[in-house]
Amino acid sequence: MSTEVAPDTQTPATYKVIGTRPVRHDGADKVTGKAVYTDDLHVPNMVFGAFVRSPHAHARIVSIDTSDAEKMPGVLATCTSADLPDPWDKVDNLGEGCVNYAHLSGNVLARNKALYKGHAVAAVAATDSYLAQEAARRIRVEFEPLPATMCVQDAMRNDAPLLHDELITHTLDDKPARPSNIASHIQFEKGNVDEGFAAADVVIEREFKTATVHQGYIEPHVSVALWNEDGRLKIWTATQGSFVVRQQMAELLKMPVSQITIVPCEIGGGFGGKISVYEQPVAAVLSRKCGRPVKIMMQRDEVFEATGPTPASFMRVKLGATKDGKLTAGKAWLAFDAGAFPGGVIGPGAMCVFSCYDLPHATVDGFDVVLNKPKTQAYRAPGSTHVAFATECVIDELAERLKIDPIEFRLNNAAKEGTRRVDGPVYPRVGLVECLQAIQESDHWKTPLTGPNRGRGVACGFWFNCGLKSSVTANVNADGTVTLVEGSTDIGGTRTSIAMQLAETLGITAEDVIPQVVDTDSVGFTDVTGGSRTTFATGLAAHEAALDIQKQMVEQAAQIWECSPDEVTVADGVYQGNGKSLSFKALAVEADKVGIPIVGRGVVDPQCSTNAFAVNLVDVEVDPETGKVTILRFTVCQDAGKAIHPSYVEGQMQGGSAQGIGWALNEEYFYGDDGHMRNASFLDYRMPTCYDLPMIDTIIVEVANPDHPYGVRGVGEVPIVPPPPAIANAIYRATGVRFFELPMSPPTVWNAIKGQTTGE
Amino acid sequence: MAIVFIPSQLQKLTGTAQVEVEGDTVRAVVEQMEKQFPGIQQRLFEDDQLSPTLQLSVDHVMTRALSTSVTPSTEIHFLPVIGGG
């Protein structure tokens, strides 16, 4: 591995804690099996829930008969959508996108219609999990199957069967008169595309398709709900956002948030798929009905069929350039699955499609389309991977046609500070150029690739950084350590990177900070762990809390030293005043003896103007006899702003890259004609294993984020964006065949190579 | 006063892609736009708040706060909300 951190001239290089690699605070628990994930919980008197799910991709629910199940000894309660309050037909902004509560309720338990195979229709609680599953089989549901629609192009036809009889396309334009499966239409325009294409010497237009893929977290969805005798609801759950879960529960169950406590346990992966609720409301209702805590854990096939994979898509991208390699115009037509309910990720997709480039003229049309698949959710940089596949493959073709080096082509057109995105905003200081240059200077780029059936590909990608709200408190302990209380679930080491920022500000060591991730009663509102926001925003809150502590420590020192607070100075964690000097730790010990407790508070809702770029360089070898693509060498370069804990930044880059590789080469929901997913297991939904990948080299470029005191940019999402096009471009150079569909799995590659050889 | 970039789908209401509008907050700007281009506010708002499907870019900083103050050179864009993963 080579992690070369390109020097940045804008931030001081004198940090004591930031940039180091302390062992994570929860490390010992995680390597000894002591860390408590939700399924590890055994709450006294706990019983188990199981779902009844639709076997049809689209069907009217005629009747549900739970009586046989209820007669079974040990079966304690059943529930259907009738047990949920009538939902608000209200769209709310949850910070991370918006949600319609009627749709959310209908997804949790189907009302009137099952809209995808696996759609939950009923649930049951019983004294053990085997009994719950047996009882679920005894709940009789009568369905009237309806024709199902499984791809966007079919779903957009005028004669397509409608999923929702009253769905009118949401658009800023005049609304259409008739309902359809098009949930929304977004459009952006910049300049005049006709003029732009007229000025081009080369124009290339291609159509692309991507398949449904799942976030693939190893931990299934799981919750334990306790509806207490005092009417309070407590839910232990695997979630990326405990406050967001609390809000969804309050709306779906029509309860005040004050009566709901969400306890986030350690979480086994999320990537965007563990923000929306699935089993939590059902476990709660079952608990209310039977008076006992109810645990529901999804089986793996349920996770695939009934949670929130990311959309399949159909895209058309057209780009024009002059013979000198300057882009003149772009046009994109994008249709993404929404899944069974509106609210997919077409918005960010449409905003990202041309986001890496300075494009003077462009139009983008994006469509969110409902069809008979599970409701889609975010998967790390939602929408951006799809559009990057399309754009970066066309860019590669343009560069080749014009006989321009693929990195030089990108550098000539790269988005920089001052570039206006097609959707409107202007970039502040960003690091795409630095990333492209870092790849050019890398050992990987400078090492020629030789040998038959081998090829090298490049691609770049973009994602936003969210700000959103975070709250922390920090208590100074009698021994000079600081307990940091926060609400950001730790999925990848963030409790440590947030603690490091507090430590840096206070001038203490990371080991002297004790981070705790707590429940919704114990800390102020905190938005999700996701959106590349956690190290940035909760870290900012920790920094604010540290400044608050420092102010209080100064006041304590002034009291102890009998001088005015103005006479006390702080530098590098050492307090000086009235001729005396104490380290933070020593002062904390003294203050504990004489003063009031020192508690720091940090609450932020940072405005966010900044962004993350990543560039991939990949070498592949394609076996012409099998179509198998082997990744020989992979380098990812990303602008991290400032790598607080470089190991965790590298980890995000490597993990996201591995997911992008799986997306490119193997992962897809394989649907039969009946709308059933045929490969709902880890055996056949083929994610990369250790044996499929080489080492993933990382290059962290640090172009400081002006919106953060330590220059942090969000890093967690953008790494998933460039791998599919980088690999497609590499496969082209290895085989002479360009691919416009994902995944580029062995049968697809083999057929294409064979077709080329035989001229078919 | 602010420079409002009109979303392409609303340009048939305004006849133009950009318009300078008086107002010292985003809300005031939208209310003023409604006087010039009747019907535009209901496309952008829901129940007197910014539509939950939209966010603002005010001088290239994303926000949903209609109370955000604007200056004569402030740029305002109306964009889809985005969520991350």
Add this chain to the structure above:
Amino acid sequence: MKTHVTTTINGATVEFLCQPRQSLLAVLRDELSLTGCKEGCNNGNCGACTVMLDGLPVDSCLVLAVEAEGAEIETVEGIAEQGHLHPLQQCFLEGAALQCGICTPGFLVTAKALLEKNPQPSEQEIRFGLAGNLCRCTGYDKIVRAVQAASQASPES
């Protein structure tokens, strides 16, 4: 009707009652409170439930609990000795070879078995040996490096 099973887990004799249909995974987690091994898929495809059974790493979700009779089982809880982390665990921590940590117990059990059988494995041997353990967070790079580091550090090497 439950079956009585006597077995050895992490060196200690353990007895339990189980239904014939219960997996070893379910019994370890639900009856014996050894929740280190995790359920990821329940059909032998992710390795999060890996434990050692008579010297071999197995997916405990594919083993019936009754098969534990008379066997020697080692779980992640037995890897650290008397409060001291095993070099492999230490290398995982120092190498940041975990993010969400749910797959980590399974990897540690498999990797420990690998190093005991092959104290100086090549990178390919490590990758092949760990191919039955899925990780979705790390991309495996740091996991492989941690095993390499442990193979240098371990007394077996």
